[in-house]
Amino acid sequence: MIEVAVRHARGAFALDAAFTAEGRVTALFGRSGSGKSTLVDVIAGLLRPDHGRVVVDGVTLLDTECGVRVPVHRRRIGYVFQEARLLPHLSVRQNLLFGRWFSRERSGGPSLEAVADLLGMAPLLDRRPAGLSGGERQRVAIGRALLARPRLLLMDEPLSALDEARKAEILPYVARLRDEARVPIVYVSHAVAEVARLADTVVVLDHGRVAACGPAAEVLRRGALFPGHETGALLHLRIAAHDEAFGLTHLDGPPGRLTVPRLGLPIGAGVRVRVRARDVLVAREAPRSLSARNVLFGTVTAVTPGDGPHARVEIACGDASLVAEVTRLAVHELALAPGLPVLAIVKSVAFDEETIGVVEI
Numbered sequence: 001m002i003e004v005a006v007r008h009a010r011g012a013f014a015l016d017a018a019f020t021a022e023g024r025v026t027a028l029f030g031r032s033g034s035g036k037s038t039l040v041d042v043i044a045g046l047l048r049p050d051h052g053r054v055v056v057d058g059v060t061l062l063d064t065e066c067g068v069r070v071p072v073h074r075r076r077i078g079y080v081f082q083e084a085r086l087l088p089h090l091s092v093r094q095n096l097l098f099g100r101w102f103s104r105e106r107s108g109g110p111s112l113e114a115v116a117d118l119l120g121m122a123p124l125l126d127r128r129p130a131g132l133s134g135g136e137r138q139r140v141a142i143g144r145a146l147l148a149r150p151r152l153l154l155m156d157e158p159l160s161a162l163d164e165a166r167k168a169e170i171l172p173y174v175a176r177l178r179d180e181a182r183v184p185i186v187y188v189s190h191a192v193a194e195v196a197r198l199a200d201t202v203v204v205l206d207h208g209r210v211a212a213c214g215p216a217a218e219v220l221r222r223g224a225l226f227p228g229h230e231t232g233a234l235l236h237l238r239i240a241a242h243d244e245a246f247g248l249t250h251l252d253g254p255p256g257r258l259t260v261p262r263l264g265l266p267i268g269a270g271v272r273v274r275v276r277a278r279d280v281l282v283a284r285e286a287p288r289s290l291s292a293r294n295v296l297f298g299t300v301t302a303v304t305p306g307d308g309p310h311a312r313v314e315i316a317c318g319d320a321s322l323v324a325e326v327t328r329l330a331v332h333e334l335a336l337a338p339g340l341p342v343l344a345i346v347k348s349v350a351f352d353e354e355t356i357g358v359v360e361i
């Protein structure tokens with residue numbers, strides 16, 4: 001559990017933010033200048049706030065009221081930046097051992113081999129940073145941080161310097177880190193897709209204040225918090241079957257069955273699926289002769305008209321809540337209102353690498 005409360009003035013900028021997070025990955029989300037890095041610097045101990053309290057798993061690292069301020073090098077916090085910042089004259093193995101050197105007084109923790117395995121770095125150990133791709137370098141930086149046996153890993157936009165292909169390559173490793181390394185992570189990001197794939201708890205910062213904080217599925221549904229048409233639902237499903245002939249995978253869970261492009265995962269694996277509001281259609285009757293494969297039964301729980309021609313419709317499906325972005329005209333014509341039973345329809349091709357992530361359930 002992470003507890004953070006900070007009040008700090010930085011020039012004209014005032015940070016006044018507090019949150020508590022229980023999950024393994026806490027995402028700090030917010031537009032540029034909202035105060036994410038300032039908050040991360042306070043947690044790391046790089047910035048001394050006017051007032052603040054930081055507690056990680058019961059250990060108080062900062063409490064300005066009580067005069068507690070654990071120095072940076074004793075906080076045991078791993079920091080992964082946008083740029084990997086590896087030592088260029090050392091091999092990958094030596095860079096990793098450099099992380100271990102900082103933890104030499106502590107016993108336990110993962111071995112170099114275990115970390116190299118976790119992050120898929122075994123074939124890279126004898127290479128120099130100059131011969132690695134951006135994604136590979138970033139994996140080394142994460143491995144180095146892990147080998148220092150941190151009590152918390154701070155990742156400040158770790159993928160933002162990478163192109164889309166490298167991001168897609170490294171995201172599964174960050175997910176493995178979350179599921180297997182058992183180190184709590186505070187993950188700063190601008191990207192809703194990354195937050196949706198990784199976070200348990202989402203903290204949204206706006207002008208130095210917490211605009212929302214809560215379980216990822218709850219926060220990501222809230223329209224006003226996210227740019228463009230990025231809001232949506234997060235569903236937890238399991239792989240039920242593969243359809244080799246048509247290249248599809250069937251996913252089952254309390255909300256119902258979804259069919260998505262073929263996933264390379266075994267039957268029974270847990271997946272987290274983001275269903276974007278703009279990809280959901282709403283119908284009152286089961287459509288016939290429809291090409292869409294995914295038809296979920298639910299009940300409308302809320303209808304919120306937007307400023308323009310759109311409206312948000314929230315639909316309870318099993319234990320999840322889907323969000324659909326439809327026109328206000330459709331709301332009128334279908335008489336959508338709370339309590340109405342409806343069908344939520346999603347095209348299979350709406351699901352891609354951005355919307356589906358593996359999770360350990």
Ligand SMILES: Nc1ncnc2c1ncn2[C@@H]1O[C@H](COP(=O)(O)OP(=O)(O)OP(=O)(O)O)[C@@H](O)[C@H]1O
Nearest residue numbers: 010011012013030031032033034035036037038039
């Ligand atoms: N050393 C400083 N002195 C004065 N103001 C600062 C200082 N560092 C940052 N700020 C200001 O504090 C505010 C928050 O900055 P911060 O870097 O925490 O935002 P951020 O959400 O991390 O942004 P980004 O996503 O662009 O990295 C900004 O208005 C910034 O200009």
